[in-house]
Amino acid sequence: MYNAKAYSAVSETLPLSPTTIPRREPTEHDVQIEVLFCGICHSDLHSARNEWSEFSPTVYPLVPGHEIVGRVTNVGSAVTKFEIGDLAAVGCMVDSDRTCKECKAGFEQFCPNNTLTYNSPDTHLGGVTYGGYSESLVVDENFVLRVPSNLDPAAAAPLLCAGITTYSPLRHWGAGKGKKVGVVGIGGLGHVGVKLAHALGAHVVAFTTSPDKEDDAFRLGADEVVVSRNANEMQKHAGSFDFILDTVSATHDINSYLALLARDGTVTLVGAPPKPLEVAAFALIGGRHSLAGSSIGGIAETQEMLDFCGEHNITADVEVIPIQKVNEAYERLLKSDVKYRFSIDMASLRAE
Ligand code: NAP
Ligand code: ZN
Numbered sequence: 001m002y003n004a005k006a007y008s009a010v011s012e013t014l015p016l017s018p019t020t021i022p023r024r025e026p027t028e029h030d031v032q033i034e035v036l037f038c039g040i041c042h043s044d045l046h047s048a049r050n051e052w053s054e055f056s057p058t059v060y061p062l063v064p065g066h067e068i069v070g071r072v073t074n075v076g077s078a079v080t081k082f083e084i085g086d087l088a089a090v091g092c093m094v095d096s097d098r099t100c101k102e103c104k105a106g107f108e109q110f111c112p113n114n115t116l117t118y119n120s121p122d123t124h125l126g127g128v129t130y131g132g133y134s135e136s137l138v139v140d141e142n143f144v145l146r147v148p149s150n151l152d153p154a155a156a157a158p159l160l161c162a163g164i165t166t167y168s169p170l171r172h173w174g175a176g177k178g179k180k181v182g183v184v185g186i187g188g189l190g191h192v193g194v195k196l197a198h199a200l201g202a203h204v205v206a207f208t209t210s211p212d213k214e215d216d217a218f219r220l221g222a223d224e225v226v227v228s229r230n231a232n233e234m235q236k237h238a239g240s241f242d243f244i245l246d247t248v249s250a251t252h253d254i255n256s257y258l259a260l261l262a263r264d265g266t267v268t269l270v271g272a273p274p275k276p277l278e279v280a281a282f283a284l285i286g287g288r289h290s291l292a293g294s295s296i297g298g299i300a301e302t303q304e305m306l307d308f309c310g311e312h313n314i315t316a317d318v319e320v321i322p323i324q325k326v327n328e329a330y331e332r333l334l335k336s337d338v339k340y341r342f343s344i345d346m347a348s349l350r351a352e
Contacts, residue, residue, distance in 0.1 A: 001022045001023065001024060001025065001125070002022070002023055002025065003020045003021070003022060003023070004020065004021055004022075004023050004134050004135045004136050004137075005018065005019075005020060005134065005135045005349050005350070005352065006018075006019050006020065006021045006063045006130060006133055006134035006135070006349075007019065007063065007133040007134075007323055007326055007349070008021070008060075008061035008062055008063045008130075008133075009047075009048035009049075009058075009060065009061065009062045009064070010060050010061050011060055012048070012049045012050040012058070013049075015327040016048065016064075016133070016326050016327055016330075018349075018352060019061060019063075021063060021130045021134060022125060023130075023134075023136060023137060023138050024124045024125055024138050025138075026074050026075065026076045026138050027076055027124075028076040028077045028078040028079070029076050029078050029079060029140050029141055029142070030075070030076045030079070030138050030139065030140055030141070031072055031074075031075055031076070031079060031082050031088060031138070031139055031140075031141050031144050032072070032073050032074035032075070032136060032137075032138050033068070033070035033071065033072055033073065033088050033090065033136060033137055033138070033139065033144070034070050034071045034072075034073045034135065034136050035065075035068055035069075035070040035132055035134060035135060035136060035137065035346045036069055036070045036071060036153050036154075036345075036346055036347075037068075037069050037070075037153055037154045037157040037320075037343045037344065037345060037346060038065040038067055038068050038069075038131075038132035038133055038157060038343070038344045038346060039065075039067030039157045039158035039160070039161065039162065039188070039316070039318075039341050039342065039343050039344075040064075040065075040067075040188075040326070040329055040330070040333065040341070040342040040343075040344065041064075041066060041067055041158075041161045041162065041188060042187065042188065042189075042249045042333060043064075043066070043161070043272070044064035044065060044066075044131075044133075044330075045330050045333055045334070046249070046272065046274065047062055047064055047118070047119055048062055048064055048330070051274040052272070052274055054274075056119065058119055059119055059127075059128045062118065062119055062128075063118055063130035063131050063133050063134055064118055064131050064132075064133055065117070065118065065131035065132025065133040065134070065344075066090070066091055066092040066116070066117040066118065066131055066132060066160065066161050067091070067132065067157045067158045067159070067160040067161045067162070067343075068089060068090040068091070068117075068131075068132035068137070068157060068160060069087065069088075069089045069147055069153045069154075069156055069157040069160070070087075070088055070089070070090075070136070070137075070346075071085065071086070071087060071088070072084055072085060072086040072087075072088050073136065075141075076141075079141045080141070081141050081144070082141055082144060086146075087146075087147045087149070087153065088144050088145070088146070088147070089144070089145040089146070089147050089156070089157070089159075089160050089306070090117060090132065090137065090139050090143065090144060090145065090160065091117070091145065091160035091161055091164060091296065091302055092109070092116055092117055092160070092161055092164075092296050093108055093109065093114050093115065093116055093117060093143055093296070093299070094115050094116070094117050094120075094129060094137075094139045094140065094143050095114065095115035095123065095139075095140055095143060096108040096111035096113065096114035096115065096143075097111055097112075097113040097114070098111075098142075100112065100113070106298040106299070106300050106301065107298050108298050108299050109295045109296045109297060109298060110295070115129060116129065117129060117131045117132065118130055118131030118132075119131075133323065133326070133344065133349075134346075134349070135346065135349055135350055142299065143299060145160070145299070145302055145303055145306055146303065146306065147306060148306060148307060148309065148310025148311075149310075150310055150313065151309065151310055151313075151315050152315055154318055154320050154343045154345065155315035155316050155317070155318045155343065156306075156309070156315050156316075157316075157318075157343050158188060158192065158315075158316035158318065158341040158343065159192070159305065159306060159309055159314075159315065159316065160302070161189075161296065162188045162189045162192045162193075162316060162341060163192050163196070163302075163305050163306070163309060163314075163316075164296050164297040164301065164302045164305050165189055165270050165294070165295075165296050165297070166183075166189055166190075166192050166193035166196055166197075166245060166247070166270065167196050167297065167301070167304075167305040167308070168294055168296065168297030168298075168301055168305075169245055169268045169270060169292075169294035170193065170196055170197055170200060170202075170243075170245065171200075171301075172294065173242075173243045173266055173268060173292075174242075174243070175197050175200050175202045175242075175243055176200045176201045176202055177201040177202070179202045179203065179242045179243065180202070180203045180205065180240055180241050180242050180243075180262075181197045181202040181203065181204055181205070181241070181242065181243050181244070181245070182204075182205045182206075182207055182237075182241050182243070182244035182245065182257070182260065183197060183204065183205070183206050183207065183222075183244075183245050183247065184207040184228070184244060184245065184246040184247060184248055184257060184271075185207070185208070185209075185246065185247040185248040185249070185271060186206055186208045186210070186213045186216070186217055186220075186340065187247060187249070187333075187336060187338075187340060188316070188338070188340055188341040189247040189270060189271070190206070190245075190247040190340075191216075191220055191316070191317060191340035191341075192314070192316055192340075192341075193245050193247060194206050194217060194220040194221050194222050195220055195221050195314050196308075196309075196314065197221070197245075198220070198221025198222070198223075199221070199308070199312045199314060203223050203224075204221060204222045204223050204224075205222065205223065205224045205225070205226060205237065205241070206220070206222035206224070206225045206226070207225075207226050207228045207257075208225065208226075208227060208228065209227070209228055209229055209336075210336055211227050213225075214227070216317075216339065216340075220317075228256070234256060234260070237260045238259055238260055239259075239260070239261070239262055239263075239287065240260060240262055241260050241261050241262055241265050242261075242262060242265050242266075243265060243266055243267075243268070244257050244260065244261065244265070244266070244267045244268070245268055245270060246267055246268065246269045246270065246271055247270055247271045248271040248273065249271050249272070249273060250273050251273050251275050251277065252273070252277070253278075254267060254269075254277050254278075254279065254283075254291070255278070255279065255280045255283040258279075258280075258283035258284060258289050258291065259283060261287055261289045262287065263287045263288055264287070264288050264289075264290075265287065265289055265290070266289070266290040266291070266292050267289070267290070267291050267292070268291075268292040268293060268294050269291070269292070269293045269294075270293070270294050270295075279291060316340065316341040316343070317339055317340045317341065318340075318341050318342070318343040319338060319339065319341070319342055319343070320342075320343050320344075320345050321342050321343070321344055321345070322344070322345060322348030323344050323345075323346065323348045323349045323352075324348060324352075326344065329342045
């Protein structure tokens with residue numbers, strides 16, 4: 001074991017603060033990674049404040065961070081995929097049982113025994129896993145991803161969660177040429193979702209509650225932008241969507257989006273508001289509509305997404321911050337005041 005500097009939340013009300021955490025020495029299949037950049041996902045904030053206490057209670061201290069890009073500094077004796085000096089990335093999972101039907105089908109995110117990057121039982125050291133708001137981490141090579149060399153590491157980091165969480169449902173529900181696709185919420189997930197849906201060839205409509213994001217939404221690749229608080233603008237799209245991806249982090253009205261679906265259309269939730277949402281039966285019955293959900297994506301699909309982003313030159317729009325500004329960043333995230341993802345420059349932690 002060795003010690004690494006990190007930032008942790010020690011309770012649901014106190015700000016994140018500097019700490020030291022244990023990391024394992026790399027075992028034979030492990031890759032040790034010096035963290036260069038780590039994105040700030042809204043899930044980090046939900047977890048730090050224990051907002052998902054009913055589904056996944058937070059164990060303190062919590063070291064968040066699951067959008068990690070770093071440099072390989074050491075490899076175990078049996079590692080074949082990475083060498084010292086390689087750029088490497090880690091997303092929301094660091095392990096799974098690899099034997100269940102979900103793992104065999106490439107759906108490690110649905111493995112009942114998977115290990116999430118933070119706040120999950122740590123099978124090596126006991127306690128819980130600690131995420132990417134740290135100097136370094138040690139991960140089995142099968143859960144380490146490759147970042148295309150043309151992508152900027154700071155802006156590529158958010159792809160590890162925001163990228164795969166939007167790519168996977170867009171692919172699953174067939175977003176592409178000839179399809180009308182909506183993306184609700186132009187935040188970290190949503191702005192990457194707009195870029196990906198555009199690159200996949202769909203006709204993309206961005207829905208936002210923030211009128212000042214309109215110009216950006218067009219620049220990101222939207223063909224149309226709807227300010228969702230304007231009922232007239234919403235009404236113009238009634239009954240027309242094949243697929244709508246909802247990335248909203250807070251309680252909101254999903255019935256108004258179900259009403260925009262064409263026959264057999266689907267609204268898929270990736271946003272995870274802590275409280276249940278109300279669904280009107282008539283919003284589903286009318287056009288044989290579906291309401292669905294989706295969780296990140298499997299490891300192979302995550303690599304596929306990164307390669308797709310490499311080919312299409314897609315990264316997140318990031319505001320790079322030092323770790324010392326993480327609490328301020330959380331407050332701004334709550335106000336939808338980030339364009340469009342914070343990426344922490346971990347050199348600021350090493351310098352502390
Ligand atoms: P984010 O950057 O905060 O973006 C959320 C966006 O939702 C905001 O920018 C805002 O967009 C909109 N919004 C916020 N409050 C709203 C409200 N009260 N009513 C309507 N719209 C509102 O968050 P994120 O990092 O993209 O994460 C979004 C959600 O996805 C979080 O709940 C997160 O935990 C979840 N998540 C799920 C998965 C998964 O696997 N399913 C993975 C990662 C994250 P506008 O300003 O454009 O309206
Ligand atoms: Zn995330």
